Amino acid sequence: MIPFLPSPRIDLTDFDRGVFLFTQLIINSIIAGAIYTLLALGFTIIYGTLNFFNMAHGIAYTLGAYFSYLFRIKFGFDLPLAFSLSTLLTALAMIGVDRIAYFNLRIRKAPSWALVVSSIGVAIFLESFISLIFGSDTRSLRTGQAAPGYTVFGAIITPVQIWMLIISALLMIVLTIYLKMTIMGKALRATSNDPEMSSIVGINTESIYKSTFALGSALAAIAGSLVALETDVFPTMGHSALLKSIVASIIGGIGNIPGAVLGSFFLGFAENFGIWKLSASWKDGIALILLIFFILLRPALFGKESQK
Amino acid sequence: MKRYLLSLVVLSLVCLVAATTFAQIKIGITMPLTGYAASYGEDAKRGVELAIDQVNQAGGIRGKKMEAIFEDDGGAGKTGIAAIQKLVTVDKVQVIVNGMMSATALPAAPICRDNKVVFIGTLTSHPEVTSPGGYIYRIAASDVINANVEAKFAYNVLKKRKAGGLFATTDYAVRFKKISQERFEKLGGSWLISDDFPQGATDYRTQLAKIKEKNPEVLFVVATHKEAAQMLRQMVELKFRPIMIGTSMFNDPTLVELAGDAAEGVYFTTGAGTAPGLKKKQDDFKAAFKTKFGKEPAISADHFYDATNLAIEAIKAGGETGPEIDKAMSKIKDYVGVTGTITFDAIGDRIYSTTLKKVEKGKFVETGYIDTGD
Amino acid sequence: MNVVFHLLIMAGIYIILAVSLNLILGYAGLFSVGHGAFYGIGAYTGAILATKLLFPFWGEILAGACVAGLFGFLIGFPTLRLRGDYLALATFGFAVIIYSIFNNWYDLTRGPLGIRGIPKVVLFSIPFTSLWSYTILVGFFVLITIFCIRRLTRSAFGKVLEAIREDDMAALAIGKNIAKFKVLAFVIGALFAGIAGVLYAHYVTFIDPSTFLIQESFLIFSMVIFGGMGSIGGSILGAAILVMLPEALRYLGLPSAIAANMRQMIYGALIVFIINWRPEGLIGKTKL
DSSP, rough: OOOOOHHHHOOOOOHHHHHHHHHHHHHHHHHHHHHHHHHHHHHHHHHHHHHHHTTTHHHHHHHHHHHHHIIIISOOOOOOHHHHHHHHHHHHHHHIIIIIIIHHHTTTTOHHHHHHHHHHHHHHHHHHHHHHOSSOOOOOOOOOOOOEEEEEETTTEEHHHHHHHHHHHHOOOOOOHHHHHHHHHHHHHHHHHOHHHHHHHHHOOOHHHHHHHHHHHHHHHHHHHHHHHOOOGGGHHHHHHHHHHHHHHHHOTOOOOHHHHHHHHHHHHHHHHHHHHHHHGGGHHHHHHHHHHHHHHHHHOTTTEEEE | OHHHHHHHHHHHHHHHHHHHHOSSSEEEEEOSSSSSTHHHHHHHHHHHHHHHHHHHHHBBBBOEEEEEHHHHHETTTHHHHHHHHIIISSSSEEEEEEEESSSHHHHHHHHHHHTTOHHHHEEEOOOTTTSSSSEEOOEEEOHHHHHHHHHHHIIIIIIOOOEEEEEESSHHHHHHHHHHHHHHHTOEEEEEEEEEOOOOOOOOOOHHHHHHOOOEEEEEESSOOHHHHHHHHHHHHTTTTOEEEEEEGGOOOOOHHHHHHTTTEEEEEOOOOOOOHHHHHHHHHHHHHHHHHSSSSEEEEEEHHHHHHHHHHHHHHHHHHHHHHHHHHHHHOOOEEEEEOBBBTSSOOOOOOEEEEEEEEEEEEEEEEEEOOO | HHHHHHHHHHHHHHHHHHHHHHHIIIIIIIOOOHHHHHHHHHHHHHHHHHHHOOHHHHHHHHHHHHHHHHHHHHHHHEEEEEOOOHHHHHHHHHHHHHHHHHHOOHHHHHHGGOEOOOOOOOOTTTTTHHHHHHHHHHHHHHHHHHHHHHHHHHHHHHHHHHHHHHHHHHHHHHHHHHHHHHHHHHHHHHHHHHOOOOOHHHSSSEOOOOGGGGHHHHHHHHHHHHHHHOHHHHHHHHHHHHHHHHHHHHTOOHHHHHHHHHHHHHHHHHHHHHHHHHHTTTOOOOOO
């Protein structure tokens, strides 16, 4: 039991407190960047292969969090098992979604806006569904009391945040290996570059599409589970995640994988340092302004994956 | 065009059918069942159900059973208006309990008044909901009162001189910030920093880091109990523990559930009352609520329960039509509800006295401080 | 009966919104997902003028249309070179930014407090304060909108828009200044949405940012898709049905918590269904 603590009257000088704030913002930015990377990677590989902005990406994030909640709190599994099951189930669920909502359009070579519209419908449907099943109350994934974090260069980082960094980094490495060295991975890149040729060469493009969708959604689900550990779980939590996925991907160049990483960290830093002096309610606004800015100026700045 | 007419006809038929229901005494209730405030809405619904159950088990009113018609108002203007329209014109209720959010209360109140239906607002604290003209009542305290009370408490009782604030970006919070800052500074304290957050946010670390840098001793917070629980946990992680003072939105046991030990030492305002029988009434209410629903009531349930019972009292005393109920409501004096003693002033606002409660060892305890406004 | 008028008024407002969006989306083929922003801009313009400056109603209509139209230009012009789905993201971002401005620019819009006390309408000394008279007023504007848009789409202007929708390059080849037409489509569509906003503001007498979240834009967008792109009649039907449907569900007597979620679920499922199996919507012409 933590007895009530009076405020820490550690008399730091203004400079020290300024340094603390600065370092804290750096740490916050890196953590945000790590999570956004998971989201943006998923979003961008889906765009790269299936060719549309998956507006239901935020729902994969939400599902990951809710499944983790289900397994961890309701069923009492331990954390790694809960996370793994949740990621698996979310991926499977999204494969099902693909079959119902996107497959049809895909084989008829519908324009990508049709897929976007369909994904909007999916997102609306699933969000209400989750709300129906679990109730719109906020759920918590945490067990146990809040504990002070570790002090690093004057700023604070918690154990959960450290795990976020480790897991994100690991996943980035694994993904890179997958894409560059495994057959499936190369097939994915091939299909993303030139679907017709890939199909001619004998790649089963349909299974690539399914597995990419599953992979992208799995990444979002992991992000959701991780964030749920720190903050709570509620049906509309995917909205913010979707926005960040879009912005980070666009900044780095949609479809561009290293770009997604870059864009994510850029966004993380821009947001956290942006609200240093501004009031915090502008945080989402920063993401939006970056979005517009980069959409309009992207071809000029990054050149790579521009108008196909 | 044909399809359009057809749907219109079907709609009208449905309306007619709905209107010819049994002669029970009906009251209309609107609350958000979808959207951000949905969990408050569900809590509110339970409060109403309990009140209705209790009155029906006691034999109803003059032998007739009471029935509540629930409508989702989505916490937003458009849906709220549709809900009110339906209740007033189709169901023809004579009294409506509403007003969790100003967005629904502000347009709804005049509609009720125009139709001679009594409007009882619950949690909305927007000053413009009530106005002279009758038919509109409200049982929540206005922001002005709460903000002043908190400022005075922090300065005079807790003897703190450096304050900061963390506010939601809602109308309630914006007004609150202005008033509490003004009052605190007028008393002689210094207001070091304010920051805000969008509704429903879960990560306050950057705001808290900015606030920690300025190091205030007391932190005024306007947020829901869930948001506050998050803040408290993150404050512990950041090793920053000023005294937090919140509003009556904190008055929910889930605050302690979610925040755990981090909630220790938090203060918040609630309605006060030293009327005899108040404590018993509150205990009875809590017990009955727990028996029926298996959980403790929170702030919405309290207010909606009182509002429903007020309507019941007014119907008992006055009659079943809108104007009769209105007359009876205006005469209510010192009614002991679970939110305290209720008396209405000339424009339907409640005459309020406020106290603060504190979280100690995981429970809400009284501080004994009472402020009757100034 | 009041409920019927309420539904007619809301249906009318959404018909104006859907038909105006159809010009941009269905005829010009511009993937605009932020139409709600113009709606909100019109509503706020009307509300601010009415409460702060006691503007006459017809003045507000003009002002609402002009300001919204101006923003139509502001979004239409920079996004000229953007391809389909990028345009969607840009308009999406624009709509969310506008919402942020409504919510944060306290001095102008009173932020989350919203603007209340918007007076009932008196036009040329005729009061339109009762429900049925307001329905007629809205109906009047609906007719004007349909008339104007119809004339436009049947004129040379409309043909050029459709040519642009089918193939940018071909339209360019016959010497038309595509940019001008695209921007005009945005401006005109935005203009009528602004009018709808003013009508809404005076009906509900209180507006706040929460009415103009991105969901609103999605709703209008879905009405056009559902009714059929490139078909005015389709937009009318789409708007009417999507306004009536959730309210009709209210009467089915489902427990309210479930009903609310079910409404949303049906709405989402409807979108998926339409786009997959009947993309031309109810009466539309565009095939996928």
